[in-house]
Amino acid sequence: MPGLEDLYREIILDHYRNPRNRGELETPPAHRAEGFNPLCGDEVVVYVDVDDDGVIQDIRIGGQGCSISQSSASMMSAAVKGKTVEEARALTRAFKAMMSIHENELGGDPDEPVEIPEGVTLGDLEALRGVVKFPVRIKCATLSWNTLSSGLDAVSV
Amino acid sequence: MPGLEDLYREIILDHYRNPRNRGELETPPAHRAEGFNPLCGDEVVVYVDVDDDGVIQDIRIGGQGCSISQSSASMMSAAVKGKTVEEARALTRAFKAMMSIHENELGGDPDEPVEIPEGVTLGDLEALRGVVKFPVRIKCATLSWNTLSSGLDAVSV
Amino acid sequence: MTPSADHGLDVAAIKRDFPLLSRSCHDNPIVYLDSAATSQKPRVVLDSMTEYYETINANVHRGAYQIADLASRKMEAARANLADFIGAPDTREVVFTRNATESVNLVAFTWGRANLHDGDAIVLTELEHHANIVPWQMLAAERDIELRWIPVDAEGHLDLTDLERLLDGAKLLAFSAMSNVLGTLTPVRFLSDAAHAAGATVLVDASQYVPHLPTDVAALGCDFLVFTGHKMCGPTGVGVLWARAELLEAMPPFNGGGAMILKVTKEGFTTNEIPWKFEAGTPAIAEIIGLGAAVDYLRDIGMDAVRAHEVSLTAYALRTLTERHGDRITIHGPSEPASRGGVLSFEFGDIHPHDVSQVLDQKGVCVRAGHHCAKPLMAIMGVNATSRASLYLYNDESDVDQLSAALDDAADMFAI
Amino acid sequence: MTPSADHGLDVAAIKRDFPLLSRSCHDNPIVYLDSAATSQKPRVVLDSMTEYYETINANVHRGAYQIADLASRKMEAARANLADFIGAPDTREVVFTRNATESVNLVAFTWGRANLHDGDAIVLTELEHHANIVPWQMLAAERDIELRWIPVDAEGHLDLTDLERLLDGAKLLAFSAMSNVLGTLTPVRFLSDAAHAAGATVLVDASQYVPHLPTDVAALGCDFLVFTGHKMCGPTGVGVLWARAELLEAMPPFNGGGAMILKVTKEGFTTNEIPWKFEAGTPAIAEIIGLGAAVDYLRDIGMDAVRAHEVSLTAYALRTLTERHGDRITIHGPSEPASRGGVLSFEFGDIHPHDVSQVLDQKGVCVRAGHHCAKPLMAIMGVNATSRASLYLYNDESDVDQLSAALDDAADMFAI
Ligand SMILES: Cc1ncc(COP(=O)(O)O)c(C=O)c1O
């Protein structure tokens, strides 16, 4: 639909219709983290299983949300599975950097150039770049990533 | 001064400069009542001594206030001294009727004709009629009367 | 599409009174269907505030000079106007707050803390907005107070089967006169009488009621009524608490500060008379005056006419959406227009409300997507979010038609 | 009378920015000298609100459609603007309230009730406005809390002789940065440091400070800062509480309702992040945006220039009034313009302030008469009321001259 091509890219709709890694993991060994978007009521549950070497062995996504939050979660799960915690964190930073131009309404200089950390490639996730043109939806896109972060924080404590 | 003739009539300024019945009475037998104008901080103290026949034997005025509140209190004291409680109440109603066109901002129909009770004459107090053109000052003019009322209420209980 | 003039409202003329309704969004004329969140404002309301600031702006209740006096009187005239609009017998019964939320909190902080104690019970309904839930949960958490809930049935009506048992021993019944999610009108008089019979005090959240129906507090029979200016053509920043004078007189003050006092010494203070006892500090003077102008505007049009228009437009919307979208659409709430307001929460296929709203926005159609600040109700409905289109006096059948057409676009886009 | 251009403010041009200043009262051009009660508003502030209502009015933080998003972002941009204006390191530290009074109450209800207990002490000063007295008296009455008072000396300065003893064991020092009666500037940094050294938290009432002097919360060294929009060229209905983020994070919520929650179930709720945790219900959206515009206006002119102008105009006023009216006039407060703001409380012969103000009004000169919501201070000064002329950026020497001339009329009228 004219005006929405940047938001609803085909790959996004594909992840929305066919979400990867949907489900639950047994806790423990996996860790469970919950995230809310207070504005719209979306919620996401991230189950993440990290082995002793700090590698994300498995990840599953639960909860409910719109096409953007669900596809972002699905792509995220595919992107971090098999990666180390460090790599996942770098990817999270990169993803949020891609989004942050508009996200950081509270503080931060909007004109500051946003840097994607070197050596990180976003791959399919690039498809979500169009979300920055729709500022209300940025929180949808970052919800699962923030939830993953808090899950990883809990694991590494 | 042009525009203020109706407010500052000579008789008002006279009562202000030479207040009648200023002072205190011993309590008991007299009764003491306090009134405040929360808007400007004016306060008035009315001492009223009512005998067994319900006649106001003596009245004294204390407190501080502007020319309008002070002269109104002074004229009031002169007007009610020697009158019965009933007569004083009738006079109070008459005085407030004269003022009430604008006083009753909270409720009451502003277009309702304001009746001065039959058989009551205001005499000198008529000089305060000009106050209704200065709505903020109405509360100054009625302060001592409201205080007298509460004093009389306490006496007649 | 037919012009909606049959019920006496000249909607085309009304639309022209609201400057925002002539703007466009994404190159489409705006179709504003989110009045349950906040209404648009007629020009007369904006003008009344600008005029205040340009000609008599001064602090109220404290100045002897001319403009200060005019400002005070204009503000108090707005209070009298509000009292008249809701049939309050005494102007002193109208307390100005920031919004309906603060009005409920005021009651919870003052009346609630003075009258509710360990072991007491408060009855709410499952329809409530967070504004009429959280203040009571906060009080309940401080003291050992039980919250009881009147359930909703499948159509979105209150299920009163157990009412007597729920009210038994309760100190307060607090409920909404109209649901902001389902549009349900609740039986206010019946509930008030039942609560009084059981010895409970009654608070009615009329945030969605006062803007849309003729309101008469005596007929409603409640003790407290709360509503909010911005949903009834008024500005943001002003809400109302109405309460019976005896209740207000007996209540402790809320916020402390200037204007709510009679006397202050280092040792303590005495409170001012009602309503000012509850209005600490400089009030929202311009907003109160603006709300007075909003009430004038609504009164001129006539609340009976507003209600009649909304009933017929709601009927049209229910019919149009169901006919055109069939099984794809599920509209929540009462099916009978006469027993509901013009708030239409719906699901559209399996498209998430956020996505529905996004596609609609592209066509200039503004609907809300989310939990509408009624999460407990959403949980009972078994959803996280709905799309919600809500109607007001400036909407007409063409707005409904454009909503309906934009939903076709959403269906195409998400291939449902 | 000389044009007051020497300190860099083009007051004639500034006056034209304020629509009300071109009106007349009783056939005289208005001379507005009551900015300590409320300031006038520049056209840009009024326009910003009208523009909001006409083009993007929608409820904030909840809508996915375009105008709802614009409204949310405009409101949050105003927050960032306010944070910048007072040097707050973190935008989340700015909480919007109705007015300064509510800001103090917020702290008393939340931080106060969580941190102050039986036997604790709060230190205030004798300069305080009721807004910074009554909330603490309410708290003190609920619990067994001692209120201690820093005295004022004959010139209206705080007498700090006993400071150490007064602060000993105190949990809170709450004081005004500038007196609204005497104009006294208090040593904010010094007092904050002393209080912190004694282990007390510091609240500064900057209602008369932020509008008139460059403000930097880091330099002031306090923990809480409160001020009010309508005294700084902003609209009514909006005030500010600034507090350090850690304090806000640790505080319980204030009012309950929508927007301040993350999750609500029938069983309970979890609070939202700061600052929204403290902003229940629909905020004063237009007013917040208007306050943002006021800050832009003041920043453009420059707060250093505003302060310099007011110091020189205050000096002129002190000199002019004393020279012309000699023994008839007594001006309270510090005699040195650099240690005070442009708030001149005075007595004029034995004419009651109400009468002074009445005669002045007839000449279009607006000054306040009364207790200025500072009754304990008035008691110490031994008066019931004063007349008060207060200056702002749009006043100039001609305004002072007209005040002075109108006082001659009062002297004639009352034959002093
Ligand atoms: C020093 C001081 N503190 C607090 C206030 C209260 O401000 P507001 O009435 O806007 O809450 C005022 C003004 O009235 C003031 O001058």
Ligand SMILES: Cc1ncc(COP(=O)(O)O)c(C=O)c1O
């Ligand atoms: C039923 C109901 N109650 C209370 C409120 C709260 O109104 P406000 O946010 O203006 O306080 C709303 C609207 O948001 C509502 O729909």
